[in-house]
Amino acid sequence: MTRNRAVNGIPSEEMVEYYERRAEHGIGLIITEGTYIDTPDAGGVEGVPVLRQGAAADAWSRVVEKVHSKNAAIFAQLWHIGAALEATSAISPSGIALDGRLHGRHMTMRDMDRVCSAFAEAAVLAQSIGFDGVEIHGAHGYLIDQFLWDVTNHRLDEYGGTHPERARFAADVVSSVRREVGPDFPISFRFSQFKVDRYTARIAETPDQLAALLRPIAAAGTTIFHASARRFWEPAFDISKRTLAGWAKDLTGMPVIAVGSLGLDGAFRGSDTAGHAPLQPLVDQFMDDQFDLVASGRSLLVNPNWVDAFSKGELHKLRTYRKEYEAEYF
Template structure:
């Protein structure tokens, strides 16, 4: 049986001590009618808090740009009604001994016109281009981009006021911030465009402005990915040198934790450099930046998430490799998604050695999971 002691060591980042290294990964659920999270959402997070999850990162919750979401049942992080719902969630998670961070989100051009909380709103983008490079609207001005930056910062400030323990900025998976990273969609010639490192300016400014809002003690997490939902094979950075240059402005802006999203945690990020068993994305990110990292991608399951879109399940898988890498210090925290969605008791079972009792993942049951 795997010794999981490393998973249950505390970690202190800025003013926050996280009781263990297990993170609940953000997972969109669409259970918040009109964007207002209710008691069912509070209960969903409280169950995981009561069952030894070290840090809960909420499902994506959208900032106050009217075109930020394609789904009216995705929670908002603006407006008194929605923020009151989040206040109750924070209270219930804390009452059950948990720590929680909102994932603040804008879908960018992934949001289709005519959808979401405000169907008539335009959709924000870096340059008015789709992921195919097709122009569909005028590029936003520098001032309009700055308004987007400030919308993230306002959300971060509201998170601090509500008593959240940290905030996570969603900069991955082809959504708005990631669209600024991507040269297909960002062809700007001002400070937000240019080389890959220059295209990270938008994210760096968001981090810096969020810091002004949350103060010196609240950790700021940024989630990024190499892959896109439109193309799982693409990469922003093809070498460690490119990855270091890309992340440098974000690190310089004061990010505290980098959440490195990949589909399969066991895959080497740059196998041509250190082999097929080499460092994964979180490992390379920590090595290059010195910043604490979260690894994520099919942890505890035998296959990645793409099969769930086709109604496929996944059986539980050993934790040996991810625990070994954590023990070596390749990364600092481990984010668990579908396994924890399926089984609220996942962390508690792992801690007590009851791994035979862990549940397989059944995507067909998702609609009923709370």
């Protein structure tokens, strides 16, 4: 969950305290906000942290130390936003923005090799800092997802066309990371159907298409999939009530994290109020073996103690989510 509190890419002391506050209230695993890999075209939004040697690595070390001191684990989420960047230097599979217009330039093989290497270098640095794993951000219309989505991937080479071909770059990133971090370091891969402000977008229309995308990524060395949905309980396809997380687990046999409006009953984005939703669907789907872990975003932004309250059955005591509360409860 991007907080825009880094200074020149370096995590601030405010960020150190932010992660520590959430770790001390019962979270088992923290996945950081999106963190740019160390390549000039990865992003450019002010306040977003980067994972690079030097002062940024030192600051992330303090984050890891504080989280571990509270008996929680932490993954670094590695991010390249591709054509979601409004700069003319943006790169993407086909030089196409999320709205379908020509934007930036299409990636050459040299570009793809360079980006794969940057993801691997960031993962190695995360491992050396003491992170417990990394998450590769392949969701929401950012660079890797732009390869997975036929709207932004018009390539005519082996990285475009069929679903397995569109998954090739994601698999290359994962395998590059796996080669460098060794066999035991956890790698999470985050994916989604929807994109930023494009909630009806889909990378797969059927379970078979989803399998064709996810199985090569799994085989490349993924440890766990993070299935990002707007609402975790909604069916992924019309043929059954199985969720996106449930399908990912069923199709790949891999552990899966479910996420999407956990505990909230309001709008996905904006300033609308989101009250506390019943959690019985979460329990039911867990018992149905549709996921192994569950993640919370907005609930934790405004309530650092959300997990403690959940475990005590005291959700009624928590602050109702409003967009404007995010800064107040940073």
